[in-house]
Amino acid sequence: MAFYVVQFLTGLASAASLFLVASGLSIIFGVTRIVNFAHGAFYMIGAYIAFTLTERFSGAFGFWGGVVVAALAVALIGVLVEMVLLRRIYHAPELFQLLGTFGLTLMVEDLVVLIWGPDDLVGRRAPGFKGAVDFFGQNIPSYDLFLIALGPVVLGILWLLFQRTRWGVLVRAATQDRDMVAALGVNQKWLFTSVFAVGVFLAALGGALQIPRDAVHHAMDLRIIVEVFVVVVIGGLGSIVGAFVAAVLVSELNAFGILIFPKISIILVFLVMAVVLIVRPWGLFGKPEAAARKTPGLTVNPWRPLTSNERLASLAALVIAATLPLFVGNYALTVGSEIAIFVIFAVSLHFLMSVGGLASFGHAAYFGLGAYGVAFLAKMAGLPMIVCLLLGPLLGCMGAAIFGFFAVQLSGVYFAMLTLAFAQIVWSIAFQWVSVTGGDNGILGVWPASWAASPSHFYWLALGVAALVTIALRIAVFSPFGYALRATRDSVLRSEAVGINAKRIQWTAFVIAGTTAGIGGALFAYLKGSVFPDNLGISLSVDALVMVLLGGVETVSGGVIGAIVYKALNIWLVSQTDLSKLVLGGFIVLIVVVFPKGIVGMLEMLAQRRRKSSPPGSSLLAKPIESAE
Amino acid sequence: MSVAPPLLAVEGLTKSYGGIHAVRGVSFSLRAGEILALIGPNGAGKSTCFDMLNGQNRPDTGQVRLLGEETTGKKPRDIWRMGVGRTFQITATFATMTVRENVQVALISHGRQLFNLFGSAPNFDRGEAGRLLELVGMGGYADRPCGELAYGDLKRLELAVALANQPKLLLMDEPTAGMAPRERVDLMRLTAQIAREKSIGVLFTEHDMDVVFEHADRIIVLNRGTLIAEGSPAEVRGNPQVQAVYLGEGLVYDARHREGASS
Numbered sequence: 001m002a003f004y005v006v007q008f009l010t011g012l013a014s015a016a017s018l019f020l021v022a023s024g025l026s027i028i029f030g031v032t033r034i035v036n037f038a039h040g041a042f043y044m045i046g047a048y049i050a051f052t053l054t055e056r057f058s059g060a061f062g063f064w065g066g067v068v069v070a071a072l073a074v075a076l077i078g079v080l081v082e083m084v085l086l087r088r089i090y091h092a093p094e095l096f097q098l099l100g101t102f103g104l105t106l107m108v109e110d111l112v113v114l115i116w117g118p119d120d121l122v123g124r125r126a127p128g129f130k131g132a133v134d135f136f137g138q139n140i141p142s143y144d145l146f147l148i149a150l151g152p153v154v155l156g157i158l159w160l161l162f163q164r165t166r167w168g169v170l171v172r173a174a175t176q177d178r179d180m181v182a183a184l185g186v187n188q189k190w191l192f193t194s195v196f197a198v199g200v201f202l203a204a205l206g207g208a209l210q211i212p213r214d215a216v217h218h219a220m221d222l223r224i225i226v227e228v229f230v231v232v233v234i235g236g237l238g239s240i241v242g243a244f245v246a247a248v249l250v251s252e253l254n255a256f257g258i259l260i261f262p263k264i265s266i267i268l269v270f271l272v273m274a275v276v277l278i279v280r281p282w283g284l285f286g287k288p289e290a291a292a293r294k295t296p297g298l299t300v301n302p303w304r305p306l307t308s309n310e311r312l313a314s315l316a317a318l319v320i321a322a323t324l325p326l327f328v329g330n331y332a333l334t335v336g337s338e339i340a341i342f343v344i345f346a347v348s349l350h351f352l353m354s355v356g357g358l359a360s361f362g363h364a365a366y367f368g369l370g371a372y373g374v375a376f377l378a379k380m381a382g383l384p385m386i387v388c389l390l391l392g393p394l395l396g397c398m399g400a401a402i403f404g405f406f407a408v409q410l411s412g413v414y415f416a417m418l419t420l421a422f423a424q425i426v427w428s429i430a431f432q433w434v435s436v437t438g439g440d441n442g443i444l445g446v447w448p449a450s451w452a453a454s455p456s457h458f459y460w461l462a463l464g465v466a467a468l469v470t471i472a473l474r475i476a477v478f479s480p481f482g483y484a485l486r487a488t489r490d491s492v493l494r495s496e497a498v499g500i501n502a503k504r505i506q507w508t509a510f511v512i513a514g515t516t517a518g519i520g521g522a523l524f525a526y527l528k529g530s531v532f533p534d535n536l537g538i539s540l541s542v543d544a545l546v547m548v549l550l551g552g553v554e555t556v557s558g559g560v561i562g563a564i565v566y567k568a569l570n571i572w573l574v575s576q577t578d579l580s581k582l583v584l585g586g587f588i589v590l591i592v593v594v595f596p597k598g599i600v601g602m603l604e605m606l607a608q609r610r611r612k613s614s615p616p617g618s619s620l621l622a623k624p625i626e627s628a629e
Numbered sequence: 630m631s632v633a634p635p636l637l638a639v640e641g642l643t644k645s646y647g648g649i650h651a652v653r654g655v656s657f658s659l660r661a662g663e664i665l666a667l668i669g670p671n672g673a674g675k676s677t678c679f680d681m682l683n684g685q686n687r688p689d690t691g692q693v694r695l696l697g698e699e700t701t702g703k704k705p706r707d708i709w710r711m712g713v714g715r716t717f718q719i720t721a722t723f724a725t726m727t728v729r730e731n732v733q734v735a736l737i738s739h740g741r742q743l744f745n746l747f748g749s750a751p752n753f754d755r756g757e758a759g760r761l762l763e764l765v766g767m768g769g770y771a772d773r774p775c776g777e778l779a780y781g782d783l784k785r786l787e788l789a790v791a792l793a794n795q796p797k798l799l800l801m802d803e804p805t806a807g808m809a810p811r812e813r814v815d816l817m818r819l820t821a822q823i824a825r826e827k828s829i830g831v832l833f834t835e836h837d838m839d840v841v842f843e844h845a846d847r848i849i850v851l852n853r854g855t856l857i858a859e860g861s862p863a864e865v866r867g868n869p870q871v872q873a874v875y876l877g878e879g880l881v882y883d884a885r886h887r888e889g890a891s892s
Binding site for chain 1: 683704705706707709710715717721722723724725726730733734735737738739742743744745746747748749750751753790793794
């Protein structure tokens with residue numbers, strides 16, 4: 001019994017830090033509508049700076065002072081980031097903000113290694129809380145008791161801040177309707193900056209307070225950010241009480257899950273999140289999101305099919321790509337195959353995101369399911385490669401059919417979070433169901449048949465499939481189904497009023513995108529000769545998002561360009577520099593700030609400007625209408 | 630005594646929110662080709678009534694029948710399939726698509742080609758889309774992005790979209806709200822003309838009494854959820870209860886205002 005009580009208390013102690021970070025994220029999202037991916041990075045910097053300060057200054061004052069100063073210093077960094085970066089992208093599409101903060105996260109990951117080194121750093125114990133309290137023969141670290149008390153105290157302070165101060169009233173008002181707050185004469189710039197500073201302060205404090213419990217390391221940002229997303233979604237975006245309750249819930253699920261269901265402990269949290277999202281899509285304590293005012297002027301360029309010249313140009317590009325094996329060596333061809341596979345992956349997500357307006361944060365699940373499908377068929381059933389390639393993606397299709405059915409019941413950020421949860425569930429199964437999937441060791445020896453074994457043959461195969469998939473999806477964009485899908489993206493209300501079953505259309509799109517991703521995954525398994533849980537992990541899902549956003553989410557062909565540029569850059573950077581994340585992150589941030597419409601969007605804008613410099617038509621109606629290619 | 634059922638028959642429609650009776654026992658009917666206005670002061674229950682007709686909202690009790698077939702509890706998309714076109718108080722269109730594409734989506738849905746993955750949508754029923762746009766005077770705007778249109782043009786586009794499934798009934802929630810006076814008259818004239826030509830029944834709510842009295846064949850008046858008057862424009866204009874509802878409000882406001890001033 002005492003053991004369970006101690007386990008419970010340990011869970012509560014973990015909840016404190018999680019709550020601090022989650023409440024910060026929630027506050028920032030509530031006001032600025034930015035899903036701050038860099039929140040985990042601020043948490044990590046908080047921990048690193050606190051480590052340095054507490055090592056340098058001894059005594060109780062040195063420790064506690066160090067923790068607070070670290071949080072304040074990071075808040076200052078947050079202010080700089082907000083003023084230099086975020087202020088430029090508040091009006092960019094929602095997902096671009098996510099991309100920008102993701103770029104920041106990449107940079108920070110390399111920067112902390114540069115400054116503090118790659119090794120885990122073990123901080124010192126908190127003065128006054130070094131011992132343990134005996135509880136019926138079980139030890140509880142007294143620092144845990146301190147953290148347990150801290151959670152409710154911070155909750156109380158935040159409550160007072162939001163209910164009793166003028167600033168708090170403004171923040172709550174802005175959470176409900178920021179346009180109205182601006183119209184009432186509140187300086188929105190500084191309100192946003194201050195909110196961001198408070199949110200970042202909380203994240204950094206959460207990180208700094210972790211140093212007596214956990215080693216500081218350079219991957220702690222991604223781990224916390226996923227957990228924090230889960231907490232915020234379960235509790236309800238924008239609700240601080242919700243963040244508290246959900247932080248406790250998640251921490252306890254982690255603490256007891258490992259005892260009761262050791263096999264599926266990781267799934268448990270995501271399962272709860274999925275159930276919450278399905279039953280109460282706006283979270284336990286959140287309110288249904290009011291329809292956001294549409295930012296005007298985002299996508300006014302209508303889409304059109306390629307002209308015959310553009311078709312010829314695309315064909316020429318394909319032919320040139322096909323002659324590559326005549327000029328380059330095997331390594332370059334393997335890289336080329338990988339890029340082609342990622343083109344398949346990116347266009348599948350692009351179809352869902354651009355045409356359907358559904359931003360999946362867990363698209364790698366279907367890519368990975370395709371890869372595992374191939375591995376099962378090849379290793380267990382011993383089927384030939386061509387059969388595996390045809391049937392393997394069906395696993396991705398099935399996964400997309402099941403998860404997609406639930407996911408399309410939601411929209412916006414909640415859709416994104418539910419897809420993330422589903423992807424994590426699939427990842428956990430692959431990771432923990434060792435007897436079938438091999439767990440972390442993966443499944444090895446998935447080699448292509450002899451006809452596709454040579455790098456050049458495999459490259460042609462990958463290139464051919466990529467071309468076919470891209471063409472097929474383009475046809476789908478301009479098919480009646482594609483129009484219906486765009487219609488549901490633009491206005492569900494109007495779609496339903498012209499007889500369209502919006503959810504069924506979106507579900508179909510989800511299945512198409514999932515199956516296509518599965519095709520990419522199937523090829524990927526053969527390219528690498530193995531499958532691992534990483535093939536359906538979060539970082540791969542994020543890669544897909546980055547590729548789509550980089551290419552341009554409002555364009556038809558952004559996925560292809562984004563995949564080629566991102567993947568080529570990524571592979572090249574890794575081979576050239578140890579600081580590939582720093583450079584890549586910087587590049588992403590630059591793209592976001594300078595070309596918020598993505599690469600293809602930027603090219604279109606240039607083309608438009610060129611056309612505009614020619615004499616304009618006389619009447620308004622004769623004005624040339626720009627189209628997205 | 631008529632043999633054929635009326636186009637639209639509403640019987641005893643009732644809806645409450647908590648203790649508030651938004652709509653209480655409203656009954657009326659509408660014939661093909663008839664233009665019926667539903668009017669009443671703010672909060673009279675017009676919108677609630679409307680939402681129950683088009684499937685956005687489910688009545689507590691009561692029935693809605695379209696050509697004798699029950700539509701109560703059906704989804705908006707199913708009611709559309711029965712031949713009901715509608716326009717919204719605040720226009721709902723596909724903002725990133727062109728004007729023609731907006732109409733084509735409705736035509737694709739009408740032709741039951743929604744899950745056709747391989748056809749060419751840009752060429753889908755182009756002629757019919759063009760005809761519908763000409764009909765509402767939007768022929769020259771077919772290639773314009775819908776997000777660029779002026780509000781009055783959006784309203785006309787909505788009308789074209791609503792006509793795409795050759796409806797028997799048009800439901801128009803405040804069709805002229807937010808439009809300039811000149812545009813209002815034009816749009817309602819156009820609607821009336823199309824309705825008479827194609828023998829479409831039109832039910833619309835409206836605040837602008839000039840529009841109502843000029844174009845409606847018949848008017849029904851709601852106040853606090855109940856139907857208080859029904860008849861031709863002349864009859865309704867002369868109805869003392871309607872006058873009390875519309876003019877009485879001013880007196881109530883005046884009295885309160887004075888009370889406030891004296892206290």
